[in-house]
Amino acid sequence: MSSSFMEAVAGDSMESAAQRVSVHIENMIDSADVFNKLTQNGSSPFSGLGDRFYTKGRLEFVLKRRIPLPDxxxxxxxxxxxxxxxxxxxxxxxxxxxxxxxxFMWNYETNEDLAYFDALESVVLKIALVRVKADVFAVSPLPFRFLFLFSTVALDNSSLNDISSTNDGRIFFTADDKLYEFVYEHNAGWFGGGRKCRIVNKSVTLLSTLIPFLGPGNGELHPLYTSGLV
Structure with missing residues (x-):
């Protein structure tokens, strides 16, 4: 075998190997995460850790207004x-x-219109602003902006964590790693009207969710305070 033929074979092998390495590098770059892509040039992908990123002598927060608590x-x-x-x-x-x-609740723009509710026996751990169903609280011929509502339902000594609502008026909350729905409705049955509420455990089986409907535990839902016309 001549030396020229061996050199040609070696050259082809080296070119093929170089192409394989190049393809492999491109595949690694395409599949790399954002952190690795940002650090290809050896620089850090984040900022704000040194004094050079901030203007000296400038306040980060500026007090624009001080609102005192009601007397x-x-x-x-x-x-x-x-x-x-x-x-x-x-x-x-x-x-x-x-x-x-x-x-206690009041208008912080005018520092007026203080409303309060002090008829509870248990300590209040959570309060939230939620949307309500428009057809349940027709308490006034005039449109109202918001309602201050009161109702009590048994949680079997569970500790309530978070409260959230949907745009169509459904209210959910979590307690002891379980998801519950606070169901409220206008009762127009044979035994008189009124607003009823109950809780439904959404983290159990279908048969278990029927228990709150079959047993006692429905509570009255009372509007306590209305304010502001739409």
Whole structure:
């Protein structure tokens, strides 16, 4: 075998190997995650860890307005026993405060229109703003902006975690790693009208979900406070 033939075979093998390596590298780049793609040039894919990323002497937060709590809450806060929480419902321009078993809500734009509810025996752990069904709470011939509602349903000593609602008025909450739905409706049966509510465990079998409907546990749902015309 001549040397020229061996050199030609070796050259073809090296070219073929180079093409295979090139294809393999391209496949690795295409299948690499974002982090590896961003670090191909040896630079870091994130910023903000050093002082050079920030303008010296500039405040990160600027106080634009200070809103005091209503004077009526001073006494209740001083006599707090175990629970205090507060927050904002910006959709309805309302601030809320929970002190033990009492709920307070007012307009934080005007610092007026304080409403409260103090008829609960248990400590309030969670409060949420949810959408409600429009055909259930026809309490006034005039349109209303929001309702402050009260109802009690048994949770069998479960600890409620989160509350959420859908655009069509369904209300859900989680308690002890289970999903529940708070079902409420206008009762127009033979035994009189009114608003009834119950809870349905959505994390169990179909047969188990029928239990709340067969046994006692329905509660009355009472509108306590309305405010603001649409």
């Amino acid at each position: 009526e809450l001073t006494y209740q806060i001083r006599n707090m026993r175990s629970q205090f929480s507060m927050g904002l419902f910006t959709e309805i321009t309302r601030a809320w405060v929970v002190i033990d078993s009492d709920i």
